[in-house]
Amino acid sequence: MPKRATRLLAIVSLFTIFILSPTGIALADCTPNGTANADTITCDTTTDMDGNGDNTFDNDGVEGAGGSDNITVENGATTFEVIGDTNSTGGTANDNITVEAGGEVTGGITGDSYDGDNNSGDDTINNAGDVSTIVGDSYEGDGNSGNDTINNSGKVDDIAGDSLLGDNNSGDDTINNSGTADNIYGDSACGCGNSGDDTINNSGTVEVDIIGNGGNDTINNTGLVKDSIDGEEGNDTITNSGTVNDDLEGDEGNDSITNSGVVGDDIDGDEGDDTITNSGIVHGDIEAGSGDDTVRLTGTQVDGIIDGGPDTDTLVFRMKTKNKSQFDAAKAAIAAGGDGSFAWGNGNITWKNFEVLIDSLTLLPGQSLKYLDEFLKISGDASEKLYFYGLEENSNIYLGMLGFDIWSNAEAGQVLLDVVNETIDVRLIVTGLGSGQIQVQYYSLTDGSLLSNALIAP
Numbered sequence: 001m002p003k004r005a006t007r008l009l010a011i012v013s014l015f016t017i018f019i020l021s022p023t024g025i026a027l028a029d030c031t032p033n034g035t036a037n038a039d040t041i042t043c044d045t046t047t048d049m050d051g052n053g054d055n056t057f058d059n060d061g062v063e064g065a066g067g068s069d070n071i072t073v074e075n076g077a078t079t080f081e082v083i084g085d086t087n088s089t090g091g092t093a094n095d096n097i098t099v100e101a102g103g104e105v106t107g108g109i110t111g112d113s114y115d116g117d118n119n120s121g122d123d124t125i126n127n128a129g130d131v132s133t134i135v136g137d138s139y140e141g142d143g144n145s146g147n148d149t150i151n152n153s154g155k156v157d158d159i160a161g162d163s164l165l166g167d168n169n170s171g172d173d174t175i176n177n178s179g180t181a182d183n184i185y186g187d188s189a190c191g192c193g194n195s196g197d198d199t200i201n202n203s204g205t206v207e208v209d210i211i212g213n214g215g216n217d218t219i220n221n222t223g224l225v226k227d228s229i230d231g232e233e234g235n236d237t238i239t240n241s242g243t244v245n246d247d248l249e250g251d252e253g254n255d256s257i258t259n260s261g262v263v264g265d266d267i268d269g270d271e272g273d274d275t276i277t278n279s280g281i282v283h284g285d286i287e288a289g290s291g292d293d294t295v296r297l298t299g300t301q302v303d304g305i306i307d308g309g310p311d312t313d314t315l316v317f318r319m320k321t322k323n324k325s326q327f328d329a330a331k332a333a334i335a336a337g338g339d340g341s342f343a344w345g346n347g348n349i350t351w352k353n354f355e356v357l358i359d360s361l362t363l364l365p366g367q368s369l370k371y372l373d374e375f376l377k378i379s380g381d382a383s384e385k386l387y388f389y390g391l392e393e394n395s396n397i398y399l400g401m402l403g404f405d406i407w408s409n410a411e412a413g414q415v416l417l418d419v420v421n422e423t424i425d426v427r428l429i430v431t432g433l434g435s436g437q438i439q440v441q442y443y444s445l446t447d448g449s450l451l452s453n454a455l456i457a458p
Contacts (some may be wrong), residue, residue: 034062034064034065036066042072043062044074044077061079061080062079062081063083064093066093069093071084071096073098073104074102075103077103080106081106085113086116090113090120091111091116091120092112092120094122094124095121096126097125098125099131102129103128104131107132107133110135110139111137112137113141114139117166119146120137123136123137123149124148124150125148126151127153130155131156134150135162136162136171139166141166144166145170146162148171150175150176151178152181152204154179160188161173162188165189168194168195169196170187170196174201182206183211184206184210186219188213195214197218198217198218199218200212200217202221206227207226209228209230210230211229212238213233215233221244225243229248229249230251231251232252237256238255238257241259242262244263245264247266247268248267248268251268251271252271253271254272259280260278260279262283265284266282266284268289273291273292274293274294276294278296278298278302284303287309288307291311293308293314295313298318303347304350305352307351308352308354312356313353313355314356315358321345324363326345327363374391375390376440378454378456384403387400388401388430388440400430402430402438408436410436412434414431416432427443428443429441429443439453439455
């Protein structure tokens with residue numbers, strides 16, 4: 001929302017607008033403004049800008065005044081601004097403001113007041129139209145604490161949960177964007193003394209940044225952020241399964257960052273004891289930063305370096321592969337300790353400055369895992385299941401099957417299969433050994449002899 005201004009238009013300008021627009025002046029004020037009570041106010045397509053009946057061109061928009069108001073800007077209507085309460089005093093009412101698809105607010109929406117301080121109304125703002133700025137409490141006031149909900153499925157420049165320019169904001173706001181926004185701020189764009197625990201969910205497009213500001217924020221991105229996501233101060237939880245073209249940053253605080261999508265540059269934990277989990281694509285580095293950090297890799301591509309930074313850091317390798325040579329080389333590199341690197345997939349995993357390395361790698365059976373002797377055949381399929389067959393005169397006699405989740409997670413001593421097949425006089429016993437290992441024993445029922453004895457380790 002730009003600074004409020006008074007526009008002086010000459011008669012010739014008005015005449016020009018009427019001539020150029022087939023419908024006359026498109027701007028429409030809400031008629032009338034609200035009262036101190038709870039009002040229902042509708043902005044339609046009238047050209048009576050302030051409800052005084054003279055059709056004079058002005059840009060004061062609508063003020064709900066007091067009370068918990070319902071304000072709607074309808075399809076085809078345009079107004080300058082919508083203020084839930086009053087322009088210059090702190091608002092406390094819980095207002096509902098809606099801009100329908102095809103509606104427009106050229107100046108912007110504030111849930112409580114434009115420049116008043118200490119706004120605390122718990123407002124709900126829904127935009128499906130075209131709005132300059134949406135602010136939950138006050139555009140430039142200080143000390144805002146309303147717990148607002150902002151839903152944008154249309155187009156908006158900036159969204160701020162509390163204030164765009166004000167200081168010391170603490171509202172616990174929820175912002176849901178499925179449309180297009182330039183920037184989204186949990187508290188305030190200025191980032192001054194903010195402490196609200198905000199939730200930001202983006203499934204649409206953010207042209208620049210998502211910034212949590214102060215407080216313990218939760219940021220979920222399943223859409224597109226063309227620049228960065230930054231939690232800033234506080235213990236933030238950031239989850240990305242969409243695309244972030246630049247950085248994913250926790251900033252100050254003990255942050256939890258999870259990426260299963262695409263990050264165009266770095267993942268930065270920065271200060272604090274951070275937990276970073278990556279199963280997606282990172283085209284830059286993972287930098288845990290200062291603090292006692294934990295980085296977990298769970299099926300991953302990191303084009304740069306995974307850096308634990310100072311203090312005591314832990315790197316956990318939880319990837320899975322069907323490539324046994326890569327699996328063996330990776331285990332050797334991890335066992336060597338210190339800084340290291342190994343090939344994985346079509347790239348490399350390279351790390352430094354980690355004091356603790358934890359090997360939780362898994363070798364998947366896939367279709368390439370086969371154990372075969374003259375008595376027993378074990379094979380794996382693409383879904384990582386194990387199939388057991390007894391061999392009798394060149395025939396495969398089906399004995400049983402184990403799903404991957406069962407055999408790879410079995411506890412030591414747990415019997416997974418105990419199958420007797422009297423047709424071929426055999427008994428199959430499969431027992432868990434822990435750590436994903438299983439023991440396969442295949443007996444003759446005729447004389448009790450052990451025909452096959454196999455150890456399978458993921």
